[in-house]
Amino acid sequence: MKHPIAYILAVLAMTAFFSGAALADTFEGRSKCSSCHKSQAKSWKDTAHAKAMESLKPGTRKEAKVKAKLDPEKDYTQDKDCVGCHVDRFGKKGGYTIDAPKKPLAAVGCESCHGPGRTYRGDHRKAGQIFEKKGKGKE
Ligand code: HEC
Ligand code: HEC
Numbered sequence: 001m002k003h004p005i006a007y008i009l010a011v012l013a014m015t016a017f018f019s020g021a022a023l024a025d026t027f028e029g030r031s032k033c034s035s036c037h038k039s040q041a042k043s044w045k046d047t048a049h050a051k052a053m054e055s056l057k058p059g060t061r062k063e064a065k066v067k068a069k070l071d072p073e074k075d076y077t078q079d080k081d082c083v084g085c086h087v088d089r090f091g092k093k094g095g096y097t098i099d100a101p102k103k104p105l106a107a108v109g110c111e112s113c114h115g116p117g118r119t120y121r122g123d124h125r126k127a128g129q130i131f132e133k134k135g136k137g138k139e
């Protein structure tokens, strides 16, 4: 198995390669990733990244908002000046939108860091075959 960093670099290289082509970067959403990567999904849930959208709701993170001169009672979940960094792929094809928000893309999910699932399906297929052969994986 490749080292995770090498893998991520490969993902980034592929993303750069495909972005020039007609292939759309399609985000699959974290629920898909989580269905296989259960242990990563479980630890991700406890991170601030998982709660990024919660922080924009009224009444949450009051202290931090007051400190930042924001209104703690205001709903920032539809504010285009805020959501961009608090969700997956805002404004990009297949990413989160304010008009039709998709729950699996709300928060800083797996694909924010690992890139859109679709661009590395080939690599994943190989990993999946190894997984099936061995009958086990890293989860
Ligand atoms: C059908 C099950 C399945 C789905 C869905 C899936 N993965 Fe995987 N993934 C695997 C398997 C199996 C491996 C290989 C594990 C190993 O080599 O031990 C893997 C490998 C990886 C690796 C590389 C691990 C390494 O050490 O090299 C990353 C990163 C990853 N997946 C992220 C994701 C993300 C992000 C998503 C959602 C877009 C996703 N996976 C969806 C099964 C899946
Ligand atoms: C340029 C990216 C970016 C934008 C735009 C952005 N945020 Fe954030 N936000 C972050 C990052 C990164 C963190 C986590 C690091 C931190 O807490 O400073 C964060 C953290 C937060 C937190 C949690 C702070 C805490 O300490 O608990 C709140 C609340 C928040 N943002 C609200 C907002 C609101 C409201 C807006 C719009 C007015 C906004 N953000 C716009 C990147 C952004």
Ligand code: HEC
Pocket: 004, 005, 030, 033, 034, 037, 040, 041, 044, 049, 108, 109, 110, 111, 112, 113, 114, 138, 139
């Ligand atoms: C904030 C960025 C970030 C987010 C969000 C994120 N990852 Fe990762 N992930 C990384 C980095 C960086 C590594 C490699 C370094 C390491 O192994 O700690 C990694 C490693 C992995 C690996 C390799 C095996 C392992 O555990 O080291 C898998 C599989 C994986 N992530 C899946 C996921 C899934 C599934 C999600 C969503 C539930 C997710 N990641 C969310 C950055 C992220």
